Amino acid sequence: MKRFAELLDRLVLTPSRNGKLRLMVDFFRQVPDPERGYALAAITGDLDVRSVKPAMLRELMASRMDAVLFGYSYDYVGDLAETIALVWPSPLDGAARPADPPTLAEVVETLDAATRKDGPALVEAWLDRLDSSGRYALLKLVTGAMRIGVSSRLAKQALAEFGDRPVAEIEELWHGLELPYESLFAWLEGRDDKPVSAAASPFRPVMLSQALEEPDYGRIDPETYAAEWKWDGIRVQATAENGTRRLYSRTGDDISNAFPDLLDFMTYEGALDGELLVATPQSQSGGKPKVEAHEGAPRDDIVVGTFSDLQQRLNRKTVSAAVLKRYPVFLRTYDLLQDGDEDLRALPFAERRKRLDRFVAGLEPTRFDVSPFLDFSDFDELARLRAGPPHPVIEGVMLKRWDSTYVPGRPKGPWFKWKQDPHLVDAVLMYAQRGHGKRSSFYSDYTFGVWTGPMDDPELVPVGKAYFGFTDEELKQLDKYVRDNTIERFGPVRSVRAEPDHGLVLEVAFEGLARSSRHKSGVAMRFPRVSRLRWDKPAFEADRLETLQAMLPEPMPE
The missing domain is CATH 2.40.50.140 (Nucleic acid-binding proteins)
Structure with a gap:
């Protein structure tokens, strides 16, 4: 627990991305299994402590400190875990703190087996055995609110550097791994073979675009690049294989539970890349949307909602029937990565797009369609189209080389995004x-x-x-x-x-x-x-x- 607490402290105080990467890589090298695996899960948000909740910690604090004084302290600090870590008056009898703080593995495995009745008492005993830094790490662990400036993607990048492997390999394996990731570390250290992914409908690392800048304007022409609208939703990957359906964010997080209405219509075998939007079929919207005639204009039989509408669906573990009805989601597809058991990522974009058109034609049209291309003769015409999009949920233009394969990361040149000026x-x-x-x-x-x-x-x-x-x-x-x-x-x-x-x-x-x-x-x-x-x-x-x-x-x- 001491090494984990030190890592959190240093990550909080290290502003640079490279600095955070180095701290995590060093931690993975110096800390043995299973401690490093549990630390990794905590950082990536994949550790779910069900036996302790923030409200329980507030009740626990009431037995150790005047409620009004704690309220003032919490208001000043602004973070529950940090406040409790700083003011916790341990031990109760004034005796010296025991010299045996718990290990991270002890904490995680004990809490995993504990009930909500037992969880607060366990945390209380550990708080008495830890110093301020250790208490902070423990409380961050059980609340899940790390706020250390490290994304799940950055942690996976640290693993890639630790094992000298492409981060895409780790992302493809991630959802099939089990805590505390001992098989993953064995492979990264060269002690064992690469784990076989046990994930059904696995995530495939996404291909990202570069911002289009003036030096690149001259290379954009319709013979080389396809153009389509950039929609203001969230980029997702919708994968359905062997009866398992999953929806992933662009960073590989499984967000399936928040969107059961889309999963119900994923009646295919394959993996689609696209933009998740809120969209109501015309027959349910009560009136025809106002869409101007425009090259590349979206279909007019659905009403696409704003990003604010989509936010009503994001970050939810469960979704009520009322929300499902008011904000139905829809996938505007960009690419086809897997068709049945055939991986299409090595094919050129022009070929993948033809396959996508055929693939989506067989799906429910109120839940899936294909992002339309823009027909432009030269860059000046494309600029005019970008300046006057036909829908308020369009935030710019995407440009993709017809011959580009689908590769993970952000390669320079194959794909560009040309967003509207803020x-x-x-x-x-x-x-x-x-x-x-x-x-x-x-x-x-x-x-x-x-x-x-x-x-x-x-x-x-x-x-x-x-x-x-x-x-x-x-x-x-x-x-x-x-x-x-x-x-x-x-x-x-x-x-x-x-x-x-x-x-x-x-x-x-x-x-x-x-x-x-x-x-x-x-x-x-x-x-x-x-x-x-x-x-x-x-x-x-x-x-x-x-x-x-x-x-x-x-x-x-x-």
Whole structure:
């Protein structure tokens, strides 16, 4: 447990990607089985501790500390595990802490066999045996909220570097492996053969695109590249083999449970690559959608929802019947990777696309279709098409070489994405909250708003929150501004003075806008970030809500 705690501490305090990779590689080399396997599962989010929940930890803390004092502490720190780790008054009798902290394997295996009745008592005993760093690691382990800046993909990249193997090989094996991954480490260390994947309907590492930049404009022509719309959903892989149906995210996470309505119609043998969208059949939508005649225009017998609609379906373990009916999902397919028992990835894109057209023709049309190509004669015409897409859920253009094979990763040249330029608005800083990890001492999460109401008596209404887009030096300036202009405090949140004649204007960039019933403004931004700090601009010159409302797409029919 001590080595795992040290790893978490160092990962939190290491900002660079390469630095985090080196820490994980060194950990895998120095820590034996099964400790390293359990640590890997915790980092990737594949460790599910069912016997302890956050509410139980709060109840446990109440037996050791005054509830009001703990509430103040939690408000200040902003993280449950970190707060408990810092204030835990152990041991109860004031005696010296035992010198035998639990191992990571002991914790995981004991909790796996424990009931919810036994889990809190086990955690309490371990907290008494651990120092502050160990307590933090234990609590992060049982809550599953790591927040250490390491994605599942990055952890797999560390495994690839550890074993000098392509990361694609590890991704293809991943869903067939069992904890604590001893067969995987044996192969990576050259002590055994490569594990045979036991996964039914395995994930196939995705091919990604490069952003199209001006030096590459001249190489784009219709003889070499196919063009299609880039849809604002989530990239998925829909695999059905030997009676097993799975839906994977682009990073290989199994998200099948959140989308049973799509799985019900995956009545094929193969693997499709495409964009998951919310889409209602025309017969259920109550009216014909407004779609202009346009080259490459999407079909008009379904109404495609916004990314905000899709968010109602994301990150759910179970989905209610009402949500399934209100936000039915749909797969707009881009590629065919597997057709029956035939792997198509080595074929050129032109051939795979022909096979895709035939494959999807036999599927339920209200759940599957093929992304249409754009017909363009030269780059200038393509630029005109990109500037005026026929649907608000389109965020740009994808370009794919006709002769490109499907290879994992992000190779330079075969595929390009040419996204629309981001939207920009000037907003006023309203609230700030402390960050996490290395930013825990700074107010780095910013809520901003725009003006609404009468011109002679306007008020600010929040429209978004951003926590990146600024430099470290600008972060220091923003933090100082927040502290100097705080008018109210709400735990870790500060309300900042924001009036027509006094306020900080932030130029905010975002990818799109959707209607939202959860926000007072009625709008929700897609990927907002701070583009510039407008120290020069008076607050009353910031944008108004009407500017954002004019950008909203038409709502989905009830």
